Amino acid sequence: MTASSRTVGPQPKTIAFVLYPGITLLDLAGPLQVLSALAHAVPGFAIAVVAERLAPLPTDTPLTIAADRTFDDLPEPFAVVVPGGGAPTLRAMGDRTLLGYLRRAAAGAEIVASVCTGALLLGAAGLLEGRRATTHWTYRHLLPVFGAAPATARWVEDGPVLTSAGVSAGIDMALHLAGRLAGETTARTLQYALEYDPAPPQGALDWARAPADLFAPVVDRLVRDAWPDGAAGKPADR
Amino acid sequence: MTASSRTVGPQPKTIAFVLYPGITLLDLAGPLQVLSALAHAVPGFAIAVVAERLAPLPTDTPLTIAADRTFDDLPEPFAVVVPGGGAPTLRAMGDRTLLGYLRRAAAGAEIVASVCTGALLLGAAGLLEGRRATTHWTYRHLLPVFGAAPATARWVEDGPVLTSAGVSAGIDMALHLAGRLAGETTARTLQYALEYDPAPPQGALDWARAPADLFAPVVDRLVRDAWPDGAAGKPADR
Numbered sequence: 001m002t003a004s005s006r007t008v009g010p011q012p013k014t015i016a017f018v019l020y021p022g023i024t025l026l027d028l029a030g031p032l033q034v035l036s037a038l039a040h041a042v043p044g045f046a047i048a049v050v051a052e053r054l055a056p057l058p059t060d061t062p063l064t065i066a067a068d069r070t071f072d073d074l075p076e077p078f079a080v081v082v083p084g085g086g087a088p089t090l091r092a093m094g095d096r097t098l099l100g101y102l103r104r105a106a107a108g109a110e111i112v113a114s115v116c117t118g119a120l121l122l123g124a125a126g127l128l129e130g131r132r133a134t135t136h137w138t139y140r141h142l143l144p145v146f147g148a149a150p151a152t153a154r155w156v157e158d159g160p161v162l163t164s165a166g167v168s169a170g171i172d173m174a175l176h177l178a179g180r181l182a183g184e185t186t187a188r189t190l191q192y193a194l195e196y197d198p199a200p201p202q203g204a205l206d207w208a209r210a211p212a213d214l215f216a217p218v219v220d221r222l223v224r225d226a227w228p229d230g231a232a233g234k235p236a237d238r
Numbered sequence: 239m240t241a242s243s244r245t246v247g248p249q250p251k252t253i254a255f256v257l258y259p260g261i262t263l264l265d266l267a268g269p270l271q272v273l274s275a276l277a278h279a280v281p282g283f284a285i286a287v288v289a290e291r292l293a294p295l296p297t298d299t300p301l302t303i304a305a306d307r308t309f310d311d312l313p314e315p316f317a318v319v320v321p322g323g324g325a326p327t328l329r330a331m332g333d334r335t336l337l338g339y340l341r342r343a344a345a346g347a348e349i350v351a352s353v354c355t356g357a358l359l360l361g362a363a364g365l366l367e368g369r370r371a372t373t374h375w376t377y378r379h380l381l382p383v384f385g386a387a388p389a390t391a392r393w394v395e396d397g398p399v400l401t402s403a404g405v406s407a408g409i410d411m412a413l414h415l416a417g418r419l420a421g422e423t424t425a426r427t428l429q430y431a432l433e434y435d436p437a438p439p440q441g442a443l444d445w446a447r448a449p450a451d452l453f454a455p456v457v458d459r460l461v462r463d464a465w466p467d468g469a470a471g472k473p474a475d476r
Contacts, residue, residue: 017301025271025274026268026271026432028267028301029264029267029271029301030264030267032299032301033262033263033267033299033405036263036298036299036300047299048300056294056304060274061270061271061274062274062286062305062306062307063255063266063267063270063287063303063304063306064304064306065301065302065303065304066294066304068300068301068302069300137430137433154437165433165435166432166433167271167431167433167434168409168433168434168435169433169435169437171406171436175438175439175440176439179439179440184440187439187440191438191440191443192443192448192449192453193404193405194404194405194406195354195374195375195403195405195406195407195443196406196436196443197392197403197406198406198409198410198434198436198438199392200410200413200434200435200436201413201414201417201425202413202417202422202425202426204435205430205433205435210430211427211430214427215431
């Protein structure tokens with residue numbers, strides 16, 4: 001029995017988190033935790049984790065993860081959220097099945113969201129054209145390749161497109177989305193439930209001193225490896 | 239070939255994240271992301287995710303997860319980190335295999351850490367006796383049952399025992415640990431890599447207004463369900 005064939009009553013609004021091999025675990029886990037708590041607390045929302053197949057997938061940690069639905073099971077989610085990663089995410093920009101799902105899901109979705117370099121996948125799927133967007137700070141310069149206007153912000157909302165900065169920013173983006181979907185009081189309760197009262201032991205980041213020189217060569221190498229032929233319109237040509 | 243039988247040269251210091259069914263995903267994913275990044279950046283550290291078996295396990299989200307090592311594969315980690323959760327964590331306090339692993343691993347480990355209600359598992363394993371410790375704010379009153387002195391802090395270090403507050407606090411605890419293991423400059427670089435510059439959209443939590451009345455009945459019910467007979471020394475007797 002599929003959810004769509006026998007469910008009685010109104011369909012829940014399903015927020016679909018999209019998996020592919022090698023994602024950065026926290027890109028997924030932050031918003032998935034926040035929005036799973038939302039779906040638990042508020043009637044009318046459901047959460048799914050979707051992938052091409054249900055087989056276990058690697059992450060950028062030793063943990064392997066698996067979806068509970070396939071792309072075919074959930075063609076029309078209410079919202080779609082795609083996490084990012086390093087080299088595997090750049091490789092996934094050539095995954096036609098994945099990009100096809102993002103395009104089809106986005107066509108009917110009210111919210112099309114990304115965390116970190118997940119924005120590059122939205123871009124590769126043609127979903128950032130003419131939008132303001134953000135991504136991990138070390139990849140932000142690549143956004144114009146996809147017709148997007150890069151923004152320096154924890155998250156950016158432009159029409160249905162909601163993009164967050166790197167990794168941990170997905171938590172902030174998801175709490176913002178929870179407030180939008182269920183009200184600020186509910187979002188605040190979720191924040192208490194997740195005890196999200198951050199106290200970074202090394203203090204706030206100082207962007208004037210960000211170690212760009214340390215990260216830039218790594219990003220440049222990853223991008224070159226992903227597009228060795230420097231095809232027109234690809235990030236290697238920026 | 240096991241890691242211990244053929245590896246040449248010094249053994250890496252392995253940080254073992256302990257799985258059991260039904261954990262809160264972010265309790266695991268926060269510190270696992272931070273410390274995987276540490277192991278990637280700094281020679282001499284390795285990360286493992288351990289469980290009784292390698293079969294996929296549920297989380298408190300639709301995602302299923304799997305370890306890469308069994309308890310038997312890794313009897314003597316350098317550090318052990320146990321995540322928390324809701325009802326499944328309370329049930330896991332009766333899991334003799336899990337508690338046995340925590341005890342054996344802790345005996346030789348330099349660091350014995352928990353996130354959120356993972357502290358209750360350390361407590362049930364007898365590892366919090368006489369220690370200052372913390373846990374999710376809604377469960378903090380249970381710590382004395384295990385001989386621990388409850389502390390209100392984002393994380394608490396007492397000898398080898400390192401405990402964090404709820405869910406997202408594991409990120410802060412892990413960055414603290416990264417600083418201790420590899421120096422503050424490295425921890426700072428990891429913080430940039432994870433773009434951990436939190437901006438909670440609903441602002442900082444106001445603990446004077448924490449919705450304790452909303453959470454307390456839920457916690458009380460979960461504890462009663464986990465120890466229906468109110469056996470001596472169990473949380474139901476607090």
